[in-house]
Amino acid sequence: MSTSTRGSTSTSTSTSTGSTSDGKNGTMNGTTGGTLDTITTKVGRRPRLSGMTWLIWRQHRAAFWTILAGTALAAAWIVYQRGQLVDFLDGYGYPGKSLAEAGGTFQQYVDAFSVVSMGLQAIPILLGVFLGAPLVAGDLENGTAKLVAAQSTSRTRWLGTKLALAGLVVVVSTGALSAVFGWWWNPVKSEAMVVMDWTSAQAFNTTGPVPVALSLFSVFGGVAIGVVLRRTLPAMVVTFGFTVVLQLVWGYFLLSLGNVVTVTTDKGVTGGNESPSLPHGAYEIDQSFVTGSGDLLGWGTCSNSQTEAARQVCLDKADVVGWSVRYLPLSQMNAMQWFGAAILFALTAGVVAFLFFWGRKRLL
Incomplete structure (x- = not known):
């Protein structure tokens, strides 16, 4: 009698559990049909390092x-x-x-x-x-x-x-x-x-x-x-x-790292013949005098002349015909x-x- 009762009770419990379990020790959700353990895991899952x-x-x-x-x-x-x-x-x-x-x-x-x-x-x-x-x-x-x-x-x-x-x-x-x-x-x-x-x-x-x-x-x-x-x-x-x-x-x-741009003039370097203007924001690398043969002289050439006339004579003797300016444009x-x-x-x-x-x- 005791054994029979225990067996029936066990069967009843098994049946009851079967109605609420998916057989994987999880509890069924009557609405979605999924297990609460699975749903909880999905909801609680966050991206994390491992x-x-x-x-x-x-x-x-x-x-x-x-x-x-x-x-x-x-x-x-x-x-x-x-x-x-x-x-x-x-x-x-x-x-x-x-x-x-x-x-x-x-x-x-x-x-x-x-x-x-x-x-x-x-x-x-x-x-x-x-x-x-x-x-x-x-x-x-x-x-x-x-x-x-x-x-x-x-x-x-x-x-x-x-x-x-x-x-x-x-x-x-x-x-x-x-x-x-x-x-x-x-x-x-x-x-x-x-x-x-x-x-x-x-x-x-x-x-x-x-x-x-x-x-x-x-x-x-x-x-x-x-x-x-x-x-x-x-x-x-x-x-x-x-x-x-x-x-x-x-x-x-x-x-x-940049490509240097050179601009030259050939109208002389005195009077109104100033060095050429550069694009806005350009970085001037150096400035030189250019001779008729294309050679470059330092911009300080003839700077020791006492008068403007003496300086002009010196520049003419050096065959200075214009300016040579090297620069890097901002666009580079x-x-x-x-x-x-x-x-x-x-x-x-x-x-x-x-x-x-x-x-x-x-x-x-």
Whole structure:
């Protein structure tokens, strides 16, 4: 009797459960016919990092979040400054009126450009020293790299994930700052004599693709230095020197990225025959005298003459017939930036290739 009752009870329970279960320990939803467990999983599912990506992000989350937060704050301040600048220009009557006549009223905006530009120029150095150098050197120094290698994950995947996440953060942050700074500067971009010369590091290295390229090369160069030295502090010191030298070398070759335009005259160089006028915003590289035979003489030729008549005699004797001016037009700026960035991207790719080659052989 007891057994029979237990059996009937069991059968009843099984039947009841069968009406509310899909046979996979889930509970049926009478309306949709799906299981509540499945529906809850679908509703609660969010895109999130996992595996090696999550591990690397968590390990360096303080640095990554600091960079992204600093970028957001700086971008917001630049956007505000841009609004102030546009309001001033509209009230002043630009471009109908020259900014050279604005005096001290406009100087505060010029000072703001200079301060922000200096900060942006320092970003590749800071990222290289504080993000690139410790990225792998820290793991090599404290033994974390050996722990990772003891797991099922390959060293190549571990290194690749580190480089990918760091590169992504660098591209997002520097790309955003480059975009908003260029947007801020654009209304007065052609005012080289008043605001910023577009060929200077202040403008050229802080707009377009150049900040991204410089920062990536600095960061991955710092990673390579850290991998070779295997100690965090020495790697940071050497990376600082590397990034500073990089900035100096880059500045030295900057003007060679463009195609120099030459304009000449043949009506003499005295009286009303002044040197030829250049397009607005053009950067003058040099100015020379040109002789009848096409030779170039320094513009200081005959400057020691005591009188204008004596100078004219000297110029006639040297067969000076006009001016020769070499310059870079403002219209070449974008092409020069992309050409230079392409060189830096290629160098960065070489550093990455070295890192993977070294990683397979001697990373640990």
